Amino acid sequence: MxxxxxxxxxxxxxxxxxxxxxxxxxxxxxxxxxxxxxxxxxxxxxxxxxxxxxxxxxxxxxxxxxxxxxxxxxxxxxxxxxxxxxxxxxxxxxxxLQKPVELLPNIEEVLKTLQGKYKLVVATKGDLKDQHRKLHDSGLGHYFHHIEVLSDKTELDYEKMLHRLDCKSNHFLMIGNSLKSDVLPILNIGGFGIHVPYHTTWEYEKIDFEIKHNNFLALSNIIEVLNILE
Structure with missing residues (x-):
């Protein structure tokens, strides 16, 4: 890819x-x-x-x-x-709503390496106030050019976000743990998706088929992103 x-x-x-x-x-x-x-x-x-x-x-x-x-x-x-x-x-x-924010391994190293080379964005679902709290408590906010808390992650939601970012889909890469929300909609609109699995997944986010797409990549750890992008 x-x-x-x-x-x-x-x-x-x-x-x-x-x-x-x-x-x-x-x-x-x-x-x-x-x-x-x-x-x-x-x-x-x-x-x-x-x-x-x-x-x-x-x-x-x-x-x-x-x-x-x-x-x-x-x-x-x-x-x-x-x-x-x-x-x-x-x-x-x-x-x-008051749980501590515990970063996943290697996240800060990845963001630190990619910052300045690419525009980095947070694209997440959930409650606006809670997600902003978590981003603040995480200490990661300064790595990101833009924060987007979406009501959902449909193709239309991503298309609207890309319009706001003035970015064509073929210049956009989404990285996330949910095939259903973070990968499939992006692939369907012509973008790139990388799946980094988490050890447990909400039932609603599960899919029962394998994704085969030229713009899709599955990694076992977020740190592997650096080998692909550098």
């Missing part, structure tokens, strides 16, 4: 820093709260169903996740949950 990008965009959660394990921990806490109502597997399935159903209305992020947990609790308890129970769920959400 011949790469000559003008702009390199990085996903944030589980690409720059750890994120999904915090959600897994939050869901475990929720399952313990309602263990008398259903099995953990049933509860996790219920939360996921509410999350997916609510995406067009709530979007992505911790606040949306918290609302979906509350709706799940209402369904589990047949609307008999107490005010204290609702408060416990809100506490799980608030704790998520």
């Amino acid at each position: 011949k790469l000559n990008p003008k702009i390199i965009a990085f996903d944030a959660d589980d690409t720059l820093w750890h994120n999904e394990p915090y959600f897994d921990e939050a869901q475990e806490r929720f399952c313990r709260l309602f263990q008398d109502y259903a099995s953990s597997q049933e509860i996790l399935g219920l939360i996921l169903n509410h999350q997916v159903k609510n995406l067009p209305l709530y979007g992505f992020g911790i606040k949306a996740f918290t609302l979906s947990m509350i709706e799940s609790a209402l369904e589990l308890t047949k609307h008999q949950i107490s005010g204290k129970g609702i408060e416990q769920i809100i506490t799980i959400g608030k704790d998520l």
